[in-house]
Amino acid sequence: MSEEKKVIIRRLNAAKDLGKFMADYYYELDAASKSGKQKIAWCTSVGPAEILRGMGYLIYFPETHSAMLGSTRMATDLIPKANAMGYSPEICSYLTADIGAFLENVTPLANIFKGIESIPRPDVLVYNTNQCRDVQDWFNWYAKRFNVPVVGIETYRNVPEVTPVHITSISRQMENIVQPLEDVAGRKLDMDEFKNAVALSRECSNLWDKCLAAAAARPSPLTFFDGTTLMGPAVVGRGTQKAIDVYQLLLEELNERVAAGEGAIEDERYRLYWDGMPVWGRLSMHSKLFAGLQANVIASTYCSSWIFSALDAGNPFESMARAYTELFIVRSDAYKEKYIQDKLAFFQCDGIIYHDAKTCPNNTNCRYGMAQRLEKTTGIPSLTIHGDLNDLRLLSDEQTKTNVEAFIEQLEENGKAA
C-alpha cells in the first residue's frame, strides 16, 4: 500500500504516431483557418462527420478541445468566465471551459503546437444531441458569435431498442442538413466521397474495437487511461485513411504485447472496469494510483463510445443513423446494464469504478441504482468516486485515493485477485 513504491506503467510506442497524427490534424486545420482555402465545420464528437467529409470540409471537434483544456488543467480557471455570463457551474464543464477559453482568448493548442495561436474559425457548426442537449446550446452560442450557420440532429433518448422509426427519423434529419451544408461548402455532396468516408470510418471503428478488445488478455496490454488519449484519431479522424494507418500500428503493438505476455502495468492483480468520463486533469494521478495498487483499469464505457459497427458504405445515411443511435449513451438503463454486464464478463473484471461526474449526468450511470442492481446480478463489487470531467473544484483527491485504496483492500481480503 505504500505510495512511495515506484510505479511502472509501460508506455506504448504507437503513442508517438498517434501524437504526430494529432499534430498534423491541428496544423492542417490551422492552415485552412488562416488561408481560408478550405471550409471548416465544427462537429460534435459523435456527429455526422462522414457527410462533412463528402463535401470536402475539414472538421474541428470542440469536445476534444475541451478535453485538452481539462487534461492541461486550464479548465478550472476558465469555467467561471462562462459561469459569470449565465452558464451554471452545474452544466457541462466541457461547454463552460470551452466558452471560457474562447472569452479569454486562450487555447492549449497554442502551448502544445508551435505556431498555432487560436482555434480554427468555423464556416458552419453541426451538432448531434446523441451525446447530450448541452452541445446544442454550446454550438448555438458559437454560431451567433461567429455569425455562421448551425445545423443539428435531434436524437431520441433512453432508447431500449433501435427501431425503423428511429432510423427513418434520424436519417431524414441527416438528409435535411445536406442542403444547408452544401450552401456553405459551395459544392454538392459527392456521394462517392461520402460513401468512401463511411467505409473508412467503419474500418477505423473496427480497428479501434480490436485495440480495445486486446485488453481482454491477461495481463492487459492497455489501460483505460492510455485509451482516453489513444482514442483521439477515432474521434477526430473518422472517415480518413490516416486514422486507419495509426490504429494498424497500435493494434500490431498491442498484439505483440499480448503475445509476449507483457502487461501495461507491472504485476496486474486486479482488473477493473471504468464507467463514466475520465477526470481529465487527473489522468496521470489516477493512472499511477491504480497501477501502484496492482490494479489495471482495463476497459470502459467511454472509450468504447467510438465504435460504430453499423456503418455501411452501401447504405450511408441509414447506417449512420443506426450507428449514431445505437450508442450506449442514447440507450435505456436496461440496455446499459446488459451492456456493462457483457463487458465485465468479456474483460473478466474484478470490480467496477463508477465516476459520478457532477456536470455530466448523461455520462454518469450510477445515479439511478444501476450500481446496486449490477452488483446484485453479477456479484462484482463497485465503487463510486465523485468528481468531474473538467472542473477540479468538484473533486477531493484525498477522498478518491482513500476510496480506491479501500476498494482494492476489499478485493484483496475477499480473494478477488485475478
Add this chain to the structure above:
Amino acid sequence: MKTQEGKRLYIGVDVGASRTKAVVMDAHKNLLGREVRPSGTDFGEASRRCLANALHMAGADESHIARTVSTGYGRKNVAYSDDTRTEIGCHAKGCYFYFPKAITIIDIGGQDNKIIKLDEAGRRLGFKMNRKCAAGTGAFLEEMSPRLDIPLEDMDRLARQSEDMVKLGSFCTVFSATEVLQNIRQGRKVADIVKGLFFSVIKRVSEMDSLSENVVMTGGVVAHNPFLVRMMEEIIGRSILVPDYPQLTGAVGAALYAIENSS
C-alpha cells in the same frame, strides 16, 4: 525493531483529520495501552506522542514493539509504521473484533463519515464515505459550537435536556448556521437547537446507505456524544452496538492487522 524476549507488542495508529489515536495490543489481542491527541499540524509529532503515552500506559517501551500499522488520513506520515491500511479496512477489522457477526458500521469522524457493511464472516460487502461535504460530521458540530457560544463538550448534556427539538432542513453546514441564527432570533431554547443539530448529524449519516439488522456506531463524535446513539436507536427502532472505546476502533483494527501480518 528488536523485541525483548517474552513481550511482543503490536501498535495501531489512526491519524485522523481531527484526532490521532494509538493503541498497544499483545499477541493475544488484549488492549494494554491507548491514547488520543489532537492531530494538529504535525501528524508525525502527534503520532510519536500518542505512541509514547500508549506505551507508557502499557508499561512498555519501543523495544517491545513487534509491528506497527498506521491508518487514517495521515497514515503515510507515521515514520515508525511498518505498513499502512485504509481507515475503511481498519474500522471494519476493529468493529468485527468486538462484534463478530454481520454488521453495518456507522463511523462519525471529525471530517468524514463512513458506512461499512460486513457479512457474518467479516468480509467487507461494501462501503461509502461522505461526499465532498462536512454535513453530518464532527466538523459540523465544531462549527456550530462557537455560534451557539457553548463548549463542544457541553453539547451532549444540553441535547438530553431538550423537550421540543428544532428541526433543521439544510444539507449545508453554512446554511444550517443561518437556520440556527434564525432559531436563536425566534427565542428557541439552546438545548432544543443542539438536539436539532444532533438530529441533523444522524439524519445525514443514515441517509448514506441502508442499514442491516446489526448496527455498530463508532468514531470520536459518538465517543463524546453518546446521546447520538440513543437518538439513532429511536430512528431505526432497535438497539445499536457500541464498542468500549468507539473512538479507537480504527487504531484497534490497525493493531489487529499488525498482529495478523507479523508472522
